[in-house]
Amino acid sequence: MxxxxxxxxxxxxxxxxxxxxxxxxxxxxxxxxxxxxxxxxxxxxxxxxxxxxxxxxxAPIGGETEAFTRKAAALMESHAEGGVFSGAVIVARDGIPLFRRAYGLADREWAVPNTPDTLFRIGSITKQFTAAAILKLAEAGSLSLDDPAIRYLPELPPAWAPMTIRMLLNHSSGLPNVTALPGYATQLGRIERSPMETVALLHNEDLLFPPGTGHEYSNTGYILLAGLIERVTGQTFARYLTDTVLAPAGLGATRDADPGAIIPRRATGYRREAGEWRQALPLAASAPSGAGMLASTLDDLVAWDRALFSGRILSDESRRAMVTDYGHGYGLGWYIGTAYGRRLWSHGGFISGFSAIKDSYPDLGLTIVVLGNTEIVPAQALSRELAALYLGQPARTEISVGRTVLDRYVGFYRTGPRSVLGITRDGDRLIAQGLGQGSGEPRVSLTPESDRAFVARDFVGQDGTIRVAFDIEPDGRPTGVMIHRDGIERAGPRIDRAIARRVTARRFTRLPSGR
Incomplete structure (x- = not known):
């Protein structure tokens, strides 16, 4: 009260x-x-x-807010100094910012810094806006969530006939992910197509399971939803979304992230390749559509929570449908779960040089947004650590990286004229060890902060922390590494065993057979 x-x-x-x-x-x-x-x-x-x-x-006030701000700043600065974080972050309660900062560069060529007002691509956070647009059509009586999509899009394959709009929204449709097609990042995703032309790339592919019998996250479903909106309304998806969702919510900065448009205060997205920063791979403006086309700001995303949860955008019935867990920890455009004993409604985003997350704790009126303009930003881990600081609890990031992904990183990386970093796998953890100069380095266990960024804490050194981030190609191949330790950053390319042996002039033991 x-x-x-x-x-x-x-x-x-x-x-x-x-x-x-x-x-x-x-x-x-x-x-x-x-x-x-x-x-x-x-x-x-x-x-x-x-x-x-x-x-x-x-309602933390006075010294409590100041203490939280100091701790949050220390957390973010440690990641920014290590080169792992470039972007902006906000922690807001009931729409009021408690912590709002920006780090790193929005444009590395011109050394333009990020600010709290910088515009970032938000990737799959777009899905909750697409879901809201569909729910608005349902409220207007233009469709029902349990209608089969083929009723509005008769060109869909007959095998897709049982697929309902609700199944598309909660990822139980069985549609394969179009972004997983071979050559998507380097070829298919660079060609301008309408939403339904993109969906047509999968017409000859088998469904992953009969519609409604399983759950598999699929960008394709949300691209199809954008096409359905265009068919029902006769408008472009971007126009309908702006008129019925973004404008009524008062989101003046949120917009289509068309890479060809001139957009003030927009950040450039970056990736790392062989130990160097490079601009992210290009992506056609139309490619992400309802699955990930939007760009936004910290303040707009906080305002979105306030508008949505206040009932200004959707009816009570629609909002309940949006945040209902349909059996797989997913609602309609939101992940539904808990963190630190509190309800958590969340979604992340990853697209072409950007990494983002928006975590909403409805029982606390708390919104945490992390927006990054590099592909190695550990957005989820940072958001959960900020929540832990706010709640005064130990951080539990619960990031899990599969062994198949970990195995890709096993090998050698040149980090200096006569030094090499060796990476092996021990169970579900990566193990790092410096070789060559300083060959007395201990083996260090790395904990994942994302599928690309890892940390070793309680290490003997000036700040007790080592951060390691891997550079990867679109097909998942690692090409380099970046290491931050004791205030010093090192980066270098992946090398083979023979080159590593020559660099360090020593023999290496075989990598563990079990990796």
């Missing part, structure tokens, strides 16, 4: 007397502030222990 703006009325309602004199006397304003603080404390106590604890989490 928050006090009304008329503080005197609020205190009178609680039984405090002689307030007219206090309010009229400017010298007594401090007394009024103290009375107000006491009243808020009394309300928390009367509400009961659980409610009081909730109020305390929702």
């Amino acid at each position: 928050a006090p009304p703006r008329n503080h005197a009325t609020f205190l009178r309602d609680l039984g405090f007397r002689d307030l007219d004199r206090i309010v009229a006397d400017g010298s007594s304003r401090l007394m009024l502030s103290r009375l107000l603080a006491c009243a808020c404390t009394l309300l928390m106590l009367l509400a009961g222990p659980a409610d009081a604890q909730e109020q305390a989490l929702r």
Whole structure:
């Protein structure tokens, strides 16, 4: 319960007397502030222990906010100094920023820094906007979520006939992921196509499972939804989304991230290749469509939560449908789960040089947004660590990287004229060891912060932390590594065993047979 703006009325309602004199006397304003603080404390106590604890989490003030800001700044600066984070971050409660900072460069060629107002591509966070657009059509009676998509798009293959709109929204349609097709990043994704022309690339592919019988995350489903919106409304997806969702929500900065458009304050996306920064691979403007076409800002994404959860955009029924877990931890454009014992509605985004996440804790009114303009930004891990700092709990990032991905990184990386980093796998962890100069280096276990960025903590050194980020090609091949340790950054390309032996002039033991 928050006090009304008329503080005197609020205190009178609680039984405090002689307030007219206090309010009229400017010298007594401090007394009024103290009375107000006491009243808020009394309300928390009367509400009961659980409610009081909730109020305390929702309203850190004064020194508590300052302490959180210091800890959040230290966390983000450690990643920025290590070259792992370039972007912007916000932690907001009830729409009010508690922490809002930017790091790194929006444009590396001109050394233009990121700011909290910089525009970033948000990738698959777009999906919750696409879902809202579909729900608006359902509210208008233009369609039903349980209608088969083929009713509106008769050109779809007959095998897709059982596929409903709801299945497309919650990834239970069985559609393969178009972005997983061979050559998508280097060829297919660079050609301008309408949404339905993109979907047609999969017409001859088998479904992963009969519609409605499984769950597999698929960008294809959301591209198909964009095509369905165009068919039903007679408008482009971008126009309908702007008119019915973005504009009513007051999102003035959020827009189609068309790479050919001139967009003020837009960040450039970057990747790493063989130890060097390079611009991200090009992607056709139309390629991501309803699955990931938007760019946005920190403030707009916080405003989106406020507009959506307040009922300004969707009806109560539509919002409940959006955040219902349909059996696989996914709603309609949102991952549905918990973190630190609190409900968490979330979605990440990864696209062409950008990595992002928006975490929403509805019971706390808390929104955390991490937007990065490099492909190695560990957005999810950073967001969960910021939540842990806010809640005063140990961080649990729960990032899991499969052994197949870990195995790709096993090998040797040149990090200096006579030094090499060796990477092996031990179970579900990567092990790093410096070879050559400083060959007395210990073996260090790396914990994943994302599928590309790893950290070793409690290491003997100046700051007790080593961060390792791998450069990869679109097909997943690693080409280089970046290491940050004791305030020093090293980067270098992947090399084979023979070159590593020559660099260090020593013999290497065989990599563990089990990797």
